[in-house]
Amino acid sequence: MTALETSGTGTVPAAGAAAPAAGGALGQPVSDHPRRARLRLWGELALFLGPALALFLTFVVYPVISAARYSLYQWNGVEQFEDADFIGLENYARALFGGTDEATKSAFTTAYAEPFQAAFSHTIGILVLSIVIQLPLGLLIALVLNRRFPGRSAVRVILFAPYVLSEVIAGTMWLIIFDPNGVATELMNAVGLHPPAGGWLEDQTWGFWVVFFIITWKYIGLAVILFLAGLSGVPQELQDAAAIDGASWWQTQWRINIPLIGPTIRIWVFLSLIGSIQLFDMVWVLNQGGTTGQYSTIATYMMQIGFFRNDWGFGSAIAVIMFMLSFVVAVFYVLFVLRRDNSDAPRKVKRA
Amino acid sequence: MTATATATTASAPHKSVAPPHRRYARGEGAGRANWLSICVALVGVAVTLGPIIYLVVGGLRTQQDLSTNPTGLPSPVMWSNYGDILANDVFWRQAANSLLVAVLTTAGVVLFGTMAAYPLARYRFKGREGIFMIFTTGLMFPLSVAVLPLYLLLKDLGLSGLPALIVPQIAFGLPMTIIILRPFLRALPMELEEAAFMDGVSRIGFFWRMLLPLARPGMVTVGVLAFIASWNAYLLPLLLLTGDPRGMTLPLGITTFQGQYASATTLIMAYTSLAMIPALVFFLLMERRIVDGLTGAVKG
Numbered sequence: 074m075t076a077l078e079t080s081g082t083g084t085v086p087a088a089g090a091a092a093p094a095a096g097g098a099l100g101q102p103v104s105d106h107p108r109r110a111r112l113r114l115w116g117e118l119a120l121f122l123g124p125a126l127a128l129f130l131t132f133v134v135y136p137v138i139s140a141a142r143y144s145l146y147q148w149n150g151v152e153q154f155e156d157a158d159f160i161g162l163e164n165y166a167r168a169l170f171g172g173t174d175e176a177t178k179s180a181f182t183t184a185y186a187e188p189f190q191a192a193f194s195h196t197i198g199i200l201v202l203s204i205v206i207q208l209p210l211g212l213l214i215a216l217v218l219n220r221r222f223p224g225r226s227a228v229r230v231i232l233f234a235p236y237v238l239s240e241v242i243a244g245t246m247w248l249i250i251f252d253p254n255g256v257a258t259e260l261m262n263a264v265g266l267h268p269p270a271g272g273w274l275e276d277q278t279w280g281f282w283v284v285f286f287i288i289t290w291k292y293i294g295l296a297v298i299l300f301l302a303g304l305s306g307v308p309q310e311l312q313d314a315a316a317i318d319g320a321s322w323w324q325t326q327w328r329i330n331i332p333l334i335g336p337t338i339r340i341w342v343f344l345s346l347i348g349s350i351q352l353f354d355m356v357w358v359l360n361q362g363g364t365t366g367q368y369s370t371i372a373t374y375m376m377q378i379g380f381f382r383n384d385w386g387f388g389s390a391i392a393v394i395m396f397m398l399s400f401v402v403a404v405f406y407v408l409f410v411l412r413r414d415n416s417d418a419p420r421k422v423k424r425a
Numbered sequence: 426m427t428a429t430a431t432a433t434t435a436s437a438p439h440k441s442v443a444p445p446h447r448r449y450a451r452g453e454g455a456g457r458a459n460w461l462s463i464c465v466a467l468v469g470v471a472v473t474l475g476p477i478i479y480l481v482v483g484g485l486r487t488q489q490d491l492s493t494n495p496t497g498l499p500s501p502v503m504w505s506n507y508g509d510i511l512a513n514d515v516f517w518r519q520a521a522n523s524l525l526v527a528v529l530t531t532a533g534v535v536l537f538g539t540m541a542a543y544p545l546a547r548y549r550f551k552g553r554e555g556i557f558m559i560f561t562t563g564l565m566f567p568l569s570v571a572v573l574p575l576y577l578l579l580k581d582l583g584l585s586g587l588p589a590l591i592v593p594q595i596a597f598g599l600p601m602t603i604i605i606l607r608p609f610l611r612a613l614p615m616e617l618e619e620a621a622f623m624d625g626v627s628r629i630g631f632f633w634r635m636l637l638p639l640a641r642p643g644m645v646t647v648g649v650l651a652f653i654a655s656w657n658a659y660l661l662p663l664l665l666l667t668g669d670p671r672g673m674t675l676p677l678g679i680t681t682f683q684g685q686y687a688s689a690t691t692l693i694m695a696y697t698s699l700a701m702i703p704a705l706v707f708f709l710l711m712e713r714r715i716v717d718g719l720t721g722a723v724k725g
Contacts, residue, residue: 231473396570
């Protein structure tokens, strides 16, 4: 690097007076030889971009492409991949409706299609509920915390803390609290209600809702923090003007604050959609999606069947489906919802 | 502009939110709204902290105390639950592993991310937007999609243990880093470069001597985010760090401990509580940075 540097500086004094005028293009170091300059440019690009690109292509892009390839094979991950049977889109067919082979169809429907569809519906359920429940809740908390009251900044920090805790810590903690003989059961009994008989997480309907509650506990802090940051950008004059006009607090929020933090809300919805589709760690810690998969997600099902039951071809097909789902959702969202925030000059309007 | 946004929020984050002359604070109904704020805040704090406090206190119980009297104060108070864990080297090894992995991951992400963001932000060359696009698509590839082939790839490369964790974590951390840093670096005035080049400084010299110091706030922000992501990571350790608990990171250590001592709930509570402390301390020290990073990333 030092060598390059000195050679770079070496040319300059000679070029001296002429170069600044000639090399007028912005961001170009002074040089008298266009071809050598171009060569050096590509050298520098390789130096700066090389490591990042190499890492990214090797450890992110290549595995993703491999997943797409594996998904076309019947492969257990133990035998050599060369020995695996190419079965085309059969893994996808198995996931969606039990496969095209009539002989195995009913067995594969039970083995593949039903658990996948259950996992799929739980994922979509979490995705929808996140928007329907977490969005209004996070918005309400943020609007209320936007007021001045004693201890406000401490409250912000506390509400945000779960977001930074690891999924493992939060999941283990809630697993203990929702133990069938644990404190949640005790509290329910104390107020005279009946906790689910088979256990909080084991219950076929309660399990999903308990997991959703835990997810909300963990992630609502992000929504609150983002919305508060958005609210801090709303000019105070607008709220003062509304107050002078006799608007109530709720009217001010509904007519001024919420519309003005629209871009922030839309970005949070985007993050929430993608996060819901890819949800893994937390659900895995909570008994790996449930003993009968009563609250499995696409990602936990993929890990279970791909890695721990050595069905790598099928697991890869699930991974590809998960990717396609987030890709489609992302593209539609960016095209139809974020477009108005994001046009060509997003950064010019963002902040006054 | 993200750069300036981050910078301004960093210097005066909340002061502008509610100036003292706020009018409706004096108007009628303001008192009621304030009470509403305090009530919501109290409920939120209780729901957030309640389970955490229960966990920490539960770590002081005996198993019998937990099953007969889960809501009361612990009696007897078992300091030894915590003491035994701290006296064993497994916990400390895992904490050290987590720290090592997080520090090296952060260093790699920040170094390679900044290096890549610099030409993407301030050079003009053909294919620049294309390369940037490649990195941004990385946001669409979660680790879980790639994890099965990644596991095989790491095995083929002969990587195992902690290095096998660090290298892919750096790779997966790069897209976010580059996306945050590019507008940050772009916002630095172009005159800097012109002046430097006029003085005969090469681009590489400019990068080391001027850009890196100026980009430090942005680098700290992405570094903090990368550190947290690595510290909390679970999926890759789950696949890669099997076998000896002494070779694990803390999150995997917790679930392994939980599997080993399934019936000793109070010990699990103590273990989890102890594992929480470093994260909470780091969070309290870096809270401003974390929030700025996240909001900056979203606005950027």
